[in-house]
Amino acid sequence: MNTQLLSAKLEKFGIFVLTFFFSVMAFAQTGTNPDLNVDVTTTKTTTTEEWFTNPIYWVIGALLLIILIAVVARGNRRADV
Known part of the structure; x- marks a missing residue:
């Protein structure tokens, strides 16, 4: 028998x-x-909402990031007159 x-x-x-x-x-x-x-049995006491769970902060952060990227991508394009 062959080895393979x-x-x-x-x-x-x-x-x-x-x-x-x-x-x-x-x-x-x-x-x-x-x-x-x-x-x-569970007892629920008080809940505190963390700031990062609020969607408003995410929307504001995303808008600021988009504006920052647009400003950086625009660069120093000055029209030479």
Whole structure:
């Protein structure tokens, strides 16, 4: 038997074994979950809004960035008269 042929068959067998192993692992994950009774109580106190969560600041920041990029891209284009 040729060494390349043996190597190709071993590679195919290895891929088959890995595929079989991963499919068994995937089917093992699809079992039914036991019935869990979990009671969660939360108390909400006060909330403070951070400045960066307000969309107005994002809009103003984007406008300033666009204006800054436009000014820098314009450069020193002076018309020579």
